[in-house]
Amino acid sequence: MSWPEEHGGRGLGPVETLVVEEEFARAGLRRPQLGMGETLLAPALLAHGSEDQKRRFLPRILSGEDTWCQGFSEPETGSDLASLRTSGTVDGDELRINGDKIWTSHGGQANMMFLLCRTDRDAPRHQGISFVLVPMTDNGIDVDPIRMASGDRGFAQERITDARAPLSNVVGGLGNGWAVAMTTLGAERAGKAATQYVGYRHELDVLAERLDKNGRLGDVIVRQRLAELVVEVELMRAVGSVIGARVAEGETVDKLLAIDKVNWSEYHCVFGSTALELLGASALTRPDGDGYQLDSLQRVFLESRGRRIARGSNQIQRNIIGERILDLPR
Template identity: 45%
Template sequence: MKTTYPAPVEQFRRQVRTWLEENLPDGWFDGAEMPPEEREAFRASWTEKLHAAGWICASWPKEYGGRGLSPLENVVLHEEFARARAPMRADWFGDTLVGPTILRWGTDEQKAEFIPKILRGEITWCQGFSEPEAGSDLAGLRTRAEPRDGGWTINGRKIWTTRADEADYVFLLARTDPDAPRHRGISYLLVPMRQPGIEVRPIEQLDGATDFCEVVFTDAHAPEGCVVGGLNNGWKVAMTTLGFERGASATTGHRRFEKELRKIIGMARERGVHTDPVIRQRLAEQWTRVQIQRYHGLRTLADTVNGTREAAGLGQLNKMWWSETHRATMDLMMDILGPEGQILAGAAAEQGAWIPGVGMRNGRADYPAGVEQRAFLFSLSDTIGGGTAEIQRNIVAERLLGLPRG
């Protein structure tokens, strides 16, 4: 079903679509797989093209290098890049999370230092929120930041820090007033990663990927002007960051699940189980849930465009919905594969494999799982990352249903 926006916005859509058709490599829209060496060359040149055209961070104000797109224009931009399967961001954490946060809360000096580098893709970021004993209960974090030598000294540990082994900076939460109430003694800091006081320990997962890391801070240093949004105001700033994370793909988030489900339906047909009444019912249920996710996105978009704020708690509801839907879809896929799904049929040490809905992941020589198996394994984390399903239910109960706090 096609969603139509006002005429000026649809005209902007045609502009974006034309640019993509003229700038993507020959054969891109035919769906041909790009050889690894060509893919690397494409990725290297693509960021430069995006920056030159002004598509990176296009919703940012013009005075900071963006295009000043309206919310609907920004949605259309995302939709067209998703339709074309074209990569859109130089750095997810920089473009979508910390960059907008600095624009909202940062000082003029922080904006001048970081915003141009984010736009040009010159620095990469990771997010230091979760800790070994403070994951979904983020306010329970123990990492400390203390003023020292004209800056801050940081001690503590962060975990499940995506791409920490590649990042130049981390935006992290640290306790700066241990005597304040849990939510009030926290600050939001921008900390350089490449220094002796920071140890990054990659966490190898079952399929061999090491996207997640543990990060240990031992007298790590951050400059005096690294605090964003004011001292001990980090909780409020962090909630802004998480709002950007959950709102960036309102009308496009469902697309990868639709594509994945089409592939699974094809598997069912190939194996002759698509006529099985139980399998048919489960496929229909998952298709319905993906469409509901699409409508959740449209509701979020309407709430944003109209400024009604009628959907308090909708971000948590959406996250809970898609994560549980995806896990159920992956369970269905494994049932369709049957005994075949239990055989390690992947290439040994499959380096740089593209996992649909996940991205590039390295393989493991002694556990050569196939692409479908690795997608299934990764889906097990869906209901944990970004806030566990249990925590999301509590928030929905309180904000949407008006139930008393548990």
């Protein structure tokens, strides 16, 4: 919805996009999205891509011909993205890529990956990194799904051996990938900040409905706990509105996003624990069915723990808050 009209979008701003998200939520539906191609790669292409790259890749996102995943995280590098080890070697008019990626959302379903690799090992840490668009099919990329605590296999690890990508698939030019990656991460965090409360409010409604069905909604203590969760969600809504407005005005909101990241991820853990606690014994049984069945609130409880790491670990975000907002020493 936020893409420029000349590239097939609606040209909507953050506030207009939020209105659409709210209306879908009120109807009990998820807004259709085109995955990471729409939400993460497209902002980077629109900001840093050549006209040829926009012409080649944006229509294939809209048509569904390409499904994308993000190859940033690597084994043993933790949250220090600049310490990546995957290498990209110029070979004629191509890059030859070798390395490993991990925690790749939807890596098992994607046919394309936008990844970071180091193309100049003599450059400073945040330089010499390139942002490359790499085909995954029959291209030296072995994908191993990772099973999560919830039973899902939404993550994957990739072992990359001599994968090839034309130099024309390098976004922003060789060695300039850090700036492109920051655009991608900024789009991910800012986009979620303005709209994520919609999902959290829906989870609250699900919890209240189940408590009502169990005859527990009249309990004063239960209602007090729910009220505390409602306040937290409404605070996230207010902060998200501020972030959305500032993004619309072209401001850099990295500091606000660090605070927001800590707030929503810690809230989600509290919500997951509180939901199962209030539901009582019924939360300990799994629905009937084959496989590893979970209801939606059990899934929240298990998956919310990883939210403290996703989109930048909370330890790193607290460092950012301490150093860049509170002016504390490193």
